[in-house]
Amino acid sequence: MFQPSPWRDDFPAIAALHRQQQTYLDSAATSQKPQALLDALLYYYGHGAANVHRAQHMPGALATQAFEHCRAKLAAWLNAGSAEQIVFTHGATSALNLLAYGLEHGFQAGDEIAVSALEHHANLLPWQQLARRRGLRLVILPIDDQGQLDLDAAMQLIGPRTRLLAISQLSNVLGTWQPLGPLLAHARAQGALSVVDGAQGVVHARPDLQQLGCDFYVMSSHKLYGPDGVGVLYGRSQALAHVRHWQFGGEMVHLAEYQQASFRPAPLGLEAGTPPIAGVIGLGATLDYLASLDAQAVSAHEARLHALLLGGLQERQGIRVLGAPQTALVSFIVEGVHNADIAHVLTEQGIAVRAGHHCAMPLLQHLGLDGAIRVSLGLYNDSDDLQRFFDALDQGLELLR
Ligand SMILES: Cc1ncc(COP(=O)(O)O)c(C=O)c1O
Incomplete structure (x- = not known):
């Protein structure tokens, strides 16, 4: 079910990115900015x-x-x-x-x-x-x-x-x-x-x-x-x-x-x-x-999207979610496929996520990995963004596996 973000229009860059067929899912790296700013x-x-x-x-x-x-x-x-x-x-x-x-x-x-x-x-x-x-x-x-x-x-x-x-x-x-x-x-x-x-x-x-x-x-x-x-x-x-x-x-x-x-x-x-x-x-x-935002509505929106993201990744074969994410972001790897290849396919399809060690090299080494894909959410994201991400991921998985 479509879960729109009530705050999407407050962030002009989201519409601008959309016009360029870009879906922004990298808010943990940096966020888009509200018109008020x-x-x-x-x-x-x-x-x-x-x-x-x-x-x-x-x-x-x-x-x-x-x-x-x-x-x-x-x-x-x-x-x-x-x-x-x-x-x-x-x-x-x-x-x-x-x-x-x-x-x-x-x-x-x-x-x-x-x-x-x-x-x-x-x-x-x-x-x-x-x-x-x-x-x-x-x-x-x-x-x-x-x-x-x-x-x-x-x-x-x-x-x-x-x-x-x-x-x-x-x-x-x-x-x-x-x-x-x-x-x-x-x-x-x-x-x-x-x-x-x-x-x-x-x-x-x-x-x-x-x-x-x-x-x-x-x-x-x-x-x-x-x-x-x-x-x-x-x-x-x-x-x-x-x-x-x-x-x-x-x-x-x-x-x-x-x-x-x-x-x-x-x-x-x-x-x-x-x-x-x-x-x-x-x-x-x-x-x-x-x-000025309703803090409870923001938390509920973030929680719904996070559950959608986590659930969608967990139900796909061959995907390993790192740790037990509780909020806002999920990192994962695809068994047998390098994270840079996944990132490449997602980038080609206009999905902006982060791949690599996320400035935490010792942690990635500890987990036995040289990198992972991270999808992270902002309050302007909605379920359509995640749908576009999953569609691109599924196409990528078909291509790469
Ligand atoms: C947990 C954590 N600490 C520190 C930083 C560094 O923040 P800044 O970009 O403001 O230097 C980051 C940025 O990714 C971060 O995620």
Whole structure:
């Protein structure tokens, strides 16, 4: 039965892609953008761009006001406590690198950092490289055959030597939610800091950060229907105060002399240089748009589509779904056919999905694979999109097997 998306027309690119016979099923890589965001960008650039936190003039004051208003909006949206706890970065990757450099001073040789076995490279490599710089031990929290984190093993591996736990909220490959509640509580009891990579999770479940109980949370605007080039780092006030300045230049300085300088505290102290002003304003407009939607209707629509996608794949012969996906995306392989060949056939038929290692090479290696196809959903997708995907897949399977 046709299940239309009530929000499809809010995203002009979906119609444009359709006119080019393209079905977009790669929202976990990046999302399409709502008209509300396009309007906000046009307004900002059309009415006078200006740099923030420095100019006295009217456009500068307006830009600063709009920019800081978005910081407050984001803090409220995430239930962060206060706007001072929100640092703007250039993406989730840059937020995680900021942390890996800014927290480096607190580690000593022999300390441990724990990460799960299914992290995106963005939440693995900064910690791996920090461990190498400082002689730390990177502890990998294992997953079972279904790709689920082995919670008992993880609880044992996080111990008194653990100084930091870095874990994603939702896997970008397996579509599984991680058991954050017990892990974060246990890490805190051991005196470790915790970092949650919410790049995927924030899109499908609006977090309550005060309740979640992590020290840091990072997210990325472009996956949440916002502009690219913007990321967010949230920190608990005490934890944020522990992060050292890591990039130096304009905006973040308090007083500068030739031989020395003093710096502002977070958030501005961690935002060296011109921040992504238009991007932040655009993210604010996107949040307003998302807040205007019926959250229950969005969840129900996503759940229906996900079930349709998962069920359709599971009922086809020779397809192996990776793990036990719970939301928004499904990765799979076709026995005996290389994922690049499947991707090629789908691409030829205008189906935009992602193939490869999904920036999680160690996880794919652990699963004994060199790649997989990932189909991921946005709130503009509907059952017709999935029908077109399955038709193309069936044709591809006939051709390739
Ligand atoms: C789980 C996860 N973490 C981090 C990132 C990196 O995000 P960004 O593109 O904002 O750097 C991604 C992007 O795919 C992701 O899926």
